Each structure stands twice: as structure tokens, then as C-alpha cells.
Amino acid sequence: AKIYGFVGNNPKTAFYCRSKYHMRKKFLEGNIPSPKFKLCKNYEDVEKAIQEIKVPCVLKPVGWHSSFGTFMIRDSEDLKQLESNYKTSIEFLLKEIKEICAYEKEDLDLIGINDEVNMATDYLVEEFMDGQEISVDAMTQNGKTTILGVAQQVRMAPPYFVQLAEKIPYVCDAKRSEKIKELIENTIAAMGIKNSATHTEIIFTKEGPKIVEIACRSGADNIHDAIYNVTGYSTLYENAMIALGIERHYKVETKCHTAMQYILPAKEGILSKFEIPKEVSENPDVLEIKTITKEGSKVAPPPQNFDYIGYVLVKGNTPEKAEQNLQNALKKISIQID
Numbered sequence: 001a002k003i004y005g006f007v008g009n010n011p012k013t014a015f016y017c018r019s020k021y022h023m024r025k026k027f028l029e030g031n032i033p034s035p036k037f038k039l040c041k042n043y044e045d046v047e048k049a050i051q052e053i054k055v056p057c058v059l060k061p062v063g064w065h066s067s068f069g070t071f072m073i074r075d076s077e078d079l080k081q082l083e084s085n086y087k088t089s090i091e092f093l094l095k096e097i098k099e100i101c102a103y104e105k106e107d108l109d110l111i112g113i114n115d116e117v118n119m120a121t122d123y124l125v126e127e128f129m130d131g132q133e134i135s136v137d138a139m140t141q142n143g144k145t146t147i148l149g150v151a152q153q154v155r156m157a158p159p160y161f162v163q164l165a166e167k168i169p170y171v172c173d174a175k176r177s178e179k180i181k182e183l184i185e186n187t188i189a190a191m192g193i194k195n196s197a198t199h200t201e202i203i204f205t206k207e208g209p210k211i212v213e214i215a216c217r218s219g220a221d222n223i224h225d226a227i228y229n230v231t232g233y234s235t236l237y238e239n240a241m242i243a244l245g246i247e248r249h250y251k252v253e254t255k256c257h258t259a260m261q262y263i264l265p266a267k268e269g270i271l272s273k274f275e276i277p278k279e280v281s282e283n284p285d286v287l288e289i290k291t292i293t294k295e296g297s298k299v300a301p302p303p304q305n306f307d308y309i310g311y312v313l314v315k316g317n318t319p320e321k322a323e324q325n326l327q328n329a330l331k332k333i334s335i336q337i338d
Contacts, residue, residue, distance in 0.1 A: 006243065007195045007245045008243060009196050011110075011112075012192070013191060015111055015113060017191065017214060017217075018103075019117050019119065020060065020213055022117070023191075027211060029190065031190075032190050033208060034212075035058075035126040035127040035128075036127045037125065038124065040122065040123045040124070043083060043086060046059065049125035050125055053125050056072060056073060056075075056128040058072050058129075058161070059085075060123065060124050061089070061090075061093055061119070061124075062122040063118075067155070067161040069093045071161070071303065072158040072160070073159070085159075088303045089303060094121070130206070131205045133152075133155065133204075133212070134150055135166075135219060136151075137151075137223060138184055138188070138198050139197055139198075139242060139250070140198060141247070142195065145198075147180070147184060148227050148233050148250070148252060149219075149231065150177075151169075151219075154167075160302040160303070162264070165260060165261040166222065167257070167259050167260075167319060167322070167323075168226045168227065168230055168258045169254055169257065176204075179209060183211070187214055191214060191216070195243075197216070197217055197235060197239040200213070218236065221311060222260040225287050226260065226287070229255070229258060229287055230256055231255065256315045256322075257317070257321070258313060258314065258315050259316070259319070259323045260314075263308070263309040263311060263312070263335065264307070264309065265300060265301055266301065266337070268301070268304055268305075270296065270338050271293055271295055272336045273334055277333075280312075285314050285325045286313070286314050286325075286329055287314060289312050290313075291309075299337060312333070
């Protein structure tokens with residue numbers, strides 16, 4: 001985009017949205033509320049950082065996604081497992097390194113990044129943020145931001161943070177809705193994003209809302225289909241229009257409610273059966289059924305692996321009806337792990 005003069009994010013902004021360490025530094029510069037953090041290059045750094053940040057705290061890799069390799073230190077018992085969990089998580093991330101862009105020093109020099117990071121083995125130790133978590137998908141064109149979708153997230157119980165479920169739209173009062181809008185606009189401005197889709201995560205802590213992270217792309221997995229059904233807007237289409245420089249105007253209204261749940265392995269083993277009956281796949285309220293792991297594959301829950309078997313996305317006229325439709329669909333799907 002930079003070389004050919006296309007509409008889009010400049011290389012530094014894109015990198016800041018990939019490296020959580022550099023992202024945190026941009027948040028500090030822009031006075032964006034976010035957790036305290038320390039960069040760690042090895043296990044000794046992690047031990048020192050935990051002493052400084054204090055327990056409870058969270059460990060997360062600098063450059064990964066979907067909370068893979070992320071875990072919490074809650075107490076002295078978790079500290080006993082710290083070294084083992086840290087090493088197991090890095091082993092998993094290095095096995096899956098093809099999933100992310102591992103920047104080389106030459107790449108960083110070309111972009112103009114002086115403080116090099118390893119996207120898989122460098123870790124952040126951050127203060128734990130307790131509270132309701134949401135994600136916000138927005139479109140920014142010529143510096144003006146429009147929110148297309150806000151999702152309520154449900155995550156795995158600590159010490160891990162793998163996402164379990166999601167509901168769109170997030171139901172809240174006008175005051176909180178305005179606070180979300182203000183925080184998103186300020187965060188996008190602080191990151192230097194001018195023309196791009198964004199996906200941002202926020203936690204409402206007792207000190208107020210804080211930014212978990214931001215990506216200069218649309219949300220993944222179910223989010224496109226959910227927002228399309230809820231609002232009528234396609235995040236993929238809107239992102240393409242912005243990249244083409246075509247002026248966009250939005251009138252966002254709620255047409256339905258959606259509920260999604262990931263299907264995760266309850267134990268380690270071989271996925272021998274994942275059957276979806278026609279009464280589920282052909283149900284008009286079932287918007288999407290995604291198979292992520294094939295039958296015959298080895299699966300395991302954290303910390304051995306961070307596997308998803310798949311997910312189911314449904315709609316309903318109300319949040320309650322969407323949740324009911326989701327549970328009805330999940331009951332009819334057959335899964336077996338041997």
C-alpha cells in the first residue's frame with residue numbers, strides 16, 4: 001500500500017497492531033487506558049516482571065492471536081506451574097509459527113522498528129483485568145469511525161483465556177454505548193489508523209474500561225456473518241470499499257440477535273466423530289457451522305494445545321431466543337474423542 005500509494009495502513013501502524021508490546025507503547029503515548037505491562041525475553045525476565053506487576057497477572061505472547069499461549073497467574077499454586085506452563089505454551093506456539101508473520105530483523109529495519117521482538121517467544125506480563133469483555137468491529141474512512149458491531153464475549157475460566165462464546169449485539173445502556181464509541185475513536189486515532197477496518201477488545205474493569213488490544217482488520221470466525229445478519233453490512237465488502245477509496249455512509253440498525261459457541265475438546269485424544277445432522281445444518285436460524293479440526297486429528301485442551309473443533313452461529317429475534325436456538329443446535333451435534 002505504501003509503495004504503490006494505495007489506500008490502507010502504513011507499515012508501522014500495521015506492525016503496531018501485530019506486536020502487543022509496541023501496541024501497549026502506543027497506548028501509553030496516546031493516554032489510552034490499558035493494563036500495566038513488562039516485556040520479557042526469557043524465563044528470568046518473566047519471574048522479575050511478575051514481582052513488579054504483582055499477582056494476579058497475565059502472561060501472553062507478543063504476536064499471537066485467539067489467546068493462544070496466554071495464561072493467568074492467580075496465586076502461589078499457579079506460580080509452582082509457571083515454568084512448565086510458560087515452556088509448554090512456547091513449544092505450542094513455535095509448532096504453529098506458520099500461522100503468524102514472524103518478522104525478521106531485516107523486515108523491522110525496513111519498517112523503521114528499532115526495538116526488535118520475537119512474535120512467539122517474547123512474552124508480556126500484564127496486570128490482570130477483571131470484568132465484562134467485549135469486542136468492537138468498526139470501519140474508519142478518512143479518520144471518521146463507524147461502529148458496525150459490538151460483541152459480548154465469554155471466555156474460559158482462568159488460568160486460560162480461550163474464547164468460548166459470543167453474542168452480537170452487546171446489549172447495554174446509552175451511557176456505556178457512548179463510552180465505547182469514545183474509547184474506540186480515541187484508540188484508533190492513537191494508533192494512527194486512517195482508512196481501515198478494526199477489531200478491538202475492551203474489558204470493563206472497576207477502574208473503568210481498558211483496551212486489551214486492537215487489530216487493523218475485521219474480526220475473524222463468526223463475526224462477519226453475525227454482523228451481516230444483525231445490521232445488513234458486510235465487513236469484507238466495507239473493507240474493500242474503503243481500500244478502493246469509495247466514500248461510505250452508514251445507518252446501523254439491529255435486525256436480529258446472534259449467538260455463537262465454540263466447540264472445544266474436553267480432554268486429550270483423537271477426534272473420531274463430529275457429526276452435524278441435517279435438521280441442524282438446514283435450519284434457517286443456524287447461520288454458520290464451521291469445522292476447524294478434521295476427524296482423525298489429535299486434540300487437547302490448554303495447556304497441551306489450544307484446539308478448536310469448530311463453532312455454531314445462530315440467530316433469533318431476541319437475545320434469549322438466539323441463545324435457545326444455539327443450545328438446541330448444540331444438543332443435536334455428535335462429538336466423540338477417543
